[in-house]
Amino acid sequence: MKALVKTSAQKGLTLTEVPEPTIRDDEVLIRVRSAGVCGTDVHIYEWDAWAAGRCKPPFVVGHEFAGDVVAVGSLVHDVHVGDRVTAEGHIVDERSIFSRTGQAHVDPSTRIIGVDRDGCFADYIAMPATNVWHLDDAISYDIGGIHDPMGNAFHTALTADIPGAVVLITGCGPIGAFAVGICKAAGAARIIATDINPRRLELARLMGAHDAVLPDEASRAVKAASDGHGADVVLEMSGVPSAVHQAFALARPGGRVNMLGIPSKTIDIDFASEIIFKGLTIYGVVGRRMYDTWHQMSRFIRSGNFDPTPVITHRLPLEAVDDAMALIKSGEAGKIIFQL
Numbered sequence: 001m002k003a004l005v006k007t008s009a010q011k012g013l014t015l016t017e018v019p020e021p022t023i024r025d026d027e028v029l030i031r032v033r034s035a036g037v038c039g040t041d042v043h044i045y046e047w048d049a050w051a052a053g054r055c056k057p058p059f060v061v062g063h064e065f066a067g068d069v070v071a072v073g074s075l076v077h078d079v080h081v082g083d084r085v086t087a088e089g090h091i092v093d094e095r096s097i098f099s100r101t102g103q104a105h106v107d108p109s110t111r112i113i114g115v116d117r118d119g120c121f122a123d124y125i126a127m128p129a130t131n132v133w134h135l136d137d138a139i140s141y142d143i144g145g146i147h148d149p150m151g152n153a154f155h156t157a158l159t160a161d162i163p164g165a166v167v168l169i170t171g172c173g174p175i176g177a178f179a180v181g182i183c184k185a186a187g188a189a190r191i192i193a194t195d196i197n198p199r200r201l202e203l204a205r206l207m208g209a210h211d212a213v214l215p216d217e218a219s220r221a222v223k224a225a226s227d228g229h230g231a232d233v234v235l236e237m238s239g240v241p242s243a244v245h246q247a248f249a250l251a252r253p254g255g256r257v258n259m260l261g262i263p264s265k266t267i268d269i270d271f272a273s274e275i276i277f278k279g280l281t282i283y284g285v286v287g288r289r290m291y292d293t294w295h296q297m298s299r300f301i302r303s304g305n306f307d308p309t310p311v312i313t314h315r316l317p318l319e320a321v322d323d324a325m326a327l328i329k330s331g332e333a334g335k336i337i338f339q340l
């Protein structure tokens with residue numbers, strides 16, 4: 001089958017032929033139809049310090065996808081050939097203490113498809129049946145293929161108290177843009193989104209932001225919306241040090257800051273003034289809660305109140321991998337999808 005492979009410990013990805021995966025008794029084989037391209041894939045493509053420390057080539061890259069089930073193992077009874085599915089890409093041991101106590105998303109032994117084992121930028125992928133998530137017939141493969149990053153946004157937004165809240169979202173890449181739409185659907189009173197990129201601000205407006213502004217205009221917008229108190233909830237989606245400081249500064253006393261953006265290096269924080277004396281609650285977002293986030297996401301999409309479609313800006317074949325990576329790095333793209 002055709003696959004995008006990290007063949008060796010250097011920059012680039014290679015489109016090549018590899019054997020079709022075989023499945024274990026508790027796994028299913030999925031014909032991939034659509035696969036989302038992610039910042040994580042850029043790290044692996046560039047072979048930066050994170051990728052070099054984590055990944056072991058050769059492996060098939062890609063972790064966001066949707067497709068059709070074409071074979072099931074002998075122990076699988078609730079997934080059938082022909083089912084339209086996506087899947088949670090974080091594979092955890094169901095018997096771990098984290099899984100058994102509802103914290104599977106932070107299990108340190110998690111193995112991620114396309115990072116720690118073969119991924120989905122390929123004609124076929126093998127997945128444990130327990131990770132499979134069925135798609136409603138009305139949901140396209142393209143929307144199915146971005147459930148993973150949308151799930152990050154749902155996890156970030158819905159672990160805060162959104163109804164009636166003034167929400168500040170710092171960073172409007174694809175996940176920040178999804179978060180804008182989710183907060184809108186969840187009944188936020190005011191959504192203020194920031195980015196330095198005008199295209200991303202436009203995307204935030206399309207997704208329903210009341211104010212989509214440059215970072216240095218955020219303070220005025222937040223104060224105007226909150227009687228000067230600050231944002232009830234901040235969703236930090238950028239990982240940029242100045243945005244992290246701003247997230248703490250513009251949260252109201254007693255507010256909540258949910259942090260998804262990953263800083264590339266250590267940030268100096270004045271814990272006393274920025275966090276402790278303000279009584280902030282900080283929440284680190286890893287992956288998607290299994291499977292509360294997936295359930296909420298499916299119900300929001302089914303309701304018709306949340307439509308992620310505007311975030312998808314490019315649909316490309318696997319052959320265009322170099323273009324896809326360049327587009328993401330340029331900041332000119334929303335979500336990019338490989339169609340197979």
Ligand code: ZN
Binds near residue numbers: 037038039
């Ligand atoms: Zn991703």
